[in-house]
Amino acid sequence: MPSIQEKKVDGDGYRLHIIPTNKYKTNTIVLKFRAPLERETITKRALLPYVLQQATENHPSARSFRTALDDLYGTVLSVDASKKGENHIITFRMELANDAFLRSDEDLLKQGLELLHEVVFKPKMEGGSLDPTILEREKQTLIQKIKSILDDKMSYANMRLMDEMCEEEAYRFHVHGYEEDLEEIDGENLYSYYQTLLSQDELDIFIQGAMDESRVEELAKEYFTRNYDPSRSIETTVKDAPSTPKEVVERQNIQQGKLHLGYRTGIRFQDDDYYALQIFNGLFGGFPSSKLFMNVREKHSLAYYAASRFESHKGLLLVFSGIAPEDYDQAREIIEEQMNAMKNGDFTDEAISETKKQVTNQLLETMDNPYGLTEILYHQVLSGKETTPDEMLQGVNQVEREDLLRVAKAIELDTVYFLTKDEEGGQS
Numbered sequence: 347m348p349s350i351q352e353k354k355v356d357g358d359g360y361r362l363h364i365i366p367t368n369k370y371k372t373n374t375i376v377l378k379f380r381a382p383l384e385r386e387t388i389t390k391r392a393l394l395p396y397v398l399q400q401a402t403e404n405h406p407s408a409r410s411f412r413t414a415l416d417d418l419y420g421t422v423l424s425v426d427a428s429k430k431g432e433n434h435i436i437t438f439r440m441e442l443a444n445d446a447f448l449r450s451d452e453d454l455l456k457q458g459l460e461l462l463h464e465v466v467f468k469p470k471m472e473g474g475s476l477d478p479t480i481l482e483r484e485k486q487t488l489i490q491k492i493k494s495i496l497d498d499k500m501s502y503a504n505m506r507l508m509d510e511m512c513e514e515e516a517y518r519f520h521v522h523g524y525e526e527d528l529e530e531i532d533g534e535n536l537y538s539y540y541q542t543l544l545s546q547d548e549l550d551i552f553i554q555g556a557m558d559e560s561r562v563e564e565l566a567k568e569y570f571t572r573n574y575d576p577s578r579s580i581e582t583t584v585k586d587a588p589s590t591p592k593e594v595v596e597r598q599n600i601q602q603g604k605l606h607l608g609y610r611t612g613i614r615f616q617d618d619d620y621y622a623l624q625i626f627n628g629l630f631g632g633f634p635s636s637k638l639f640m641n642v643r644e645k646h647s648l649a650y651y652a653a654s655r656f657e658s659h660k661g662l663l664l665v666f667s668g669i670a671p672e673d674y675d676q677a678r679e680i681i682e683e684q685m686n687a688m689k690n691g692d693f694t695d696e697a698i699s700e701t702k703k704q705v706t707n708q709l710l711e712t713m714d715n716p717y718g719l720t721e722i723l724y725h726q727v728l729s730g731k732e733t734t735p736d737e738m739l740q741g742v743n744q745v746e747r748e749d750l751l752r753v754a755k756a757i758e759l760d761t762v763y764f765l766t767k768d769e770e771g772g773q774s
Contacts (some may be wrong), residue, residue: 350713350735352723355563355707359574362566363723371447373455373555374716375462377438377570378724379547382580383429383516389488389523390531390539395425395436396484397536401470401477402461408480418457419443421492423465430728431582431614431659432516436460436547439717444555446756455557456565463569467544475533485528492525500666503604509666510594511608511761515583517660545575550727552720584612584661587758594761597768602650604765605677607665609685609757615658616729619756621741622749623663626757627656627700628694630684631665637684637693642667648677653658659728663757671766678762689754691747698747705742707718709735 355362381391405411415421421442428435442458470477495501505520512518550571560587573645587610613623631638631654633662642652650668657664687693712718713735726733731740 350719352734353559355566355735357563357567357571360549360551360566360570362563363550363552364558364559364562365552365642365719367411367554368556370716371444372716373444373458373553373557373685374720375440375446375458376554376717376720377462377466377482378550378552378727379436379730380550380580380728381434381543381547382578383434385516385518385519388434388519388521389527389540390536391434391543392521393481393484393488393531394524394536394540394543396487397429397476397480398465398469398481399425399438400484400744402464403468403470404464408472408520408640410447411526412582414461418454418461419448421458421461426519429517429519429521431579431580431657433582433659433728434521436543438466441716444557446556446667454594455555455562457554458461459569467537467572469540471537473747474532474537476537478533481531481536485531488523489525489528492520492522499598499600499602499604499765500668501604502764504664504666506594506596506765507606507608507761510592510763511662512764515585517583538728545573545752547579548576548727549574550724554716554720554724557566575691581660584614586610586612586766587760591759592761596763596765598704600765600767601671602673603669603671603767604763605649605667605669605674605681606763606765607678607681607759608761608763609663609665610760611656611661611663611753611757613753613756614661615733616731617723619749619753620658621738622745622753623656624705624742625698625701625745626688626750626753627654627663628705629697630654630663630688633701633704635697635704637687638665638667638681641684642677642680644679646676647650648673648680652681658725674764674766682759685757685759688750689757691751691754693750695747698745702743702745705716706739709739709742 353364400408402409405414405476424439426437440458440462442454447453509520551566613619630636638652643649652667654665
């Protein structure tokens with residue numbers, strides 16, 4: 347895989363990342379607005395990108411806006427809001443054809459950036475308010491999204507584990523916001539918050555494809571220069587696990603139980619042991635060859651699923667399993683046995699080597715996708731650590747047994763959350 351080159355340019359109110367590549371016949375543009383996770387603003391931020399993408403000043407209906415995208419050779423736009431550590435990130439993604447591969451004299455990159463500029467900076471207004479019809483429609487969609495988590499018991503259990511484990515940390519806030527906030531949100535106060543976002547959020551712009559770099563810098567300056575007030579700082583809380591793990595049992599009208607465990611690692615992307623944590627997770631529960639999958643699911647047939655993942659910017663390792671309610675004690679015991687086995691170094695050099703290959707292949711697969719590569723590069727922004735993709739691959743392959751044992755020593759169980767059937771033996 348050829349080395350990935352990234353040129354960074356600090357503009358007025360934005361940081362531009364240019365990633366030149368001839369690999370694709372399309373160009374991709376990603377805008378990332380970043381602010382602290384806050385209870386007061388989280389629902390507005392969950393709602394805003396979906397309102398903005400519906401119509402603009404020059405394309406005032408969903409139909410005319412979609413036509414504008416179609417006229418740019420089927421340009422695709424998507425948005426979302428997510429959290430990484432205690433950062434709340436709003437993302438706008440655009441993929442458009444590279445005019446170098448078209449029989450056309452059009453400057454598609456310029457037209458794409460102009461349209462994206464409209465989406466972000468020139469929303470459809472009515473008086474001093476964001477369009478109320480669009481807003482009400484998007485509020486209903488967000489309500490459905492929030493309610494759907496209650497129906498998806500695995501997602502619900504994940505959410506509840508974070509509620510309990512991080513009850514005093516901003517990381518507990520729900521990324522889709524809260525239904526009870528929506529009644530108070532109207533076009534005027536959402537527009538007021540939108541102005542705050544434009545002036546105070548950090549903005550990173552990633553542009554990837556075959557293009558003239560100096561031209562890209564000119565276009566970014568033309569469309570994304572803004573008055574920016576960098577008055578807020580974002581610090582992610584890193585806490586120790588309690589001396590006695592918290593245990594939470596919740597009952598609902600369900601048949602299958604969800605046993606989720608949260609561990610504190612204290613290791614984040616910017617730390618030297620981050621790569622060892624990646625391999626640790628791969629051995630413990632990250633792949634079908636891992637201890638959790640092989641022992642909890644395959645050997646003892648206790649779980650419908652059993653896996654682990656880690657949060658790169660929060661220092662958490664999370665275990666997920668779906669079990670029969672009556673198997674709680676045995677399943678928890680076997681999960682904790684697998685963690686103790688990791689702490690005791692009960693894994694072979696062959697397993698370490700195989701897991702390095704799996705993690706490397708996972709990284710290469712992610713880097714082979716323009717949006718995946720952007721997410722990897724954005725880790726640098728969030729962590730404040732300059733690490734190239736090549737250095738990440740090198741870091742994974744340099745992990746040794748003693749690194750894994752050092753990581754294992756730092757991992758402590760914080761919270762056990764169990765969602766199980768109600769007293770009447772729920773039927774769902």
